[in-house]
Amino acid sequence: MRATLYGGPGDITVGERPDPHLEKPTDAVVRVTLGCVCGSDLWYYRGVNPHALGPIGHEFIGVVEQVGVDVTTVRPGDLVVAPFTFCDGTCANCRAGWTGNCLNGGSFGNHGVDGGQGEYVKVPYADATLVKVPSGDYSDAVMKSLVAVSDVMCTGHHAAVSAGVKPGDTVAVVGDGAVGLCAVIAAKRLGAERIMSLSRNPVRQALAREFGATDIIAERGDDAIKLIMNMTGGLGVDAALECVGTGQSMATAFGIARVGSIVGAVGVPHDSTVPLQTVIFHNVGLRGGVAPARRYIPELLDDVLHGRINPGRVFDYETGLDDIKDAYDAMIDRRATKALVRIGV
Known part of the structure; x- marks a missing residue:
């Protein structure tokens, strides 16, 4: 063959x-x-x-x-x-x-x-x-x-399930690849009310909106964190879905996670670390992995x-x-x- x-x-x-x-x-x-x-x-x-x-x-x-x-x-x-x-x-x-x-x-x-x-x-x-x-x-x-x-649909779904997305939640999806876009579908499917897609690509932005994203965040890194914290009244999001696996994407996910929330991480890790200061002092959890x-x-x-x-x-x-x-x-x-x-x- x-x-x-x-x-x-x-x-x-x-x-x-x-x-x-x-x-x-x-x-x-x-x-x-x-x-x-x-x-x-x-x-x-x-x-x-x-x-x-x-x-x-x-x-x-x-x-x-x-x-x-x-x-x-x-x-x-x-x-x-x-x-x-x-x-x-x-x-x-x-x-x-x-x-x-x-x-x-x-x-x-x-x-x-x-x-x-x-x-x-x-x-x-x-x-x-x-x-x-x-x-x-x-x-x-x-x-x-x-x-x-x-x-990819299962993996995006796993990010949402791992983060505990529930009806009425505000969710941010870090990553606009196929998994990130499917995570938007998953968040919508689980009842999220507000879904932020972090994307700079116009084609992927449009698809994210088609899938249910209510907000597009084109900023990255600290700029994205500041913007999302401002958009959520300083609280952060109820669920952050990390769908990239880089150091910046992981830092962003933890930087926007609300106190007591869970980061659902499914991106294959590359040079990424878990910010234990945030985990401990903001009570932010981490779940995810292979779907x-x-x-x-x-x-x-x-x-x-x-x-x-x-x-x-x-x-x-x-x-x-x-x-x-x-x-x-x-x-x-x-x-x-x-x-x-x-x-x-």
């Missing part, structure tokens, strides 16, 4: 890999129809974070081709959403709901596991991992939203299928598998918020 291969910083190619086959009775093989490039993939592409050489990509939807004898929840021909991490559903962490931290799980597209930027993926623990999409004649817009649900996507997908999938949310709008660039390096470059150059990759039919 053809698949995207990571060969080191700046080296993304499409090459041949062996077709996956069932190795365990709990496996399934999925033919990928749509994949995409994640912001976390760019850290590997830049050489900032290490990544094993070989397959890459962890967000995809597709059609089941084969199932092992013990698989009961999906069948060949089913359309499925794959969370970006696979899980067994039975370990202590999975039973507690933390499917992204499965003791026997992992991430697609790393350490030799098939990636979502290829034609086929062998999915371990198919019953616990894959989410079947009800049969239907879905529009391309809905299919794009299903891809978004595999990761338990498998736990969140069913409720978010239902909202997509009923037209209540449309996270697929974050895709503003498309390529086929042969041109996937263009997708990486478009995101690196900020010509794209998030790039969709059309792989199969």
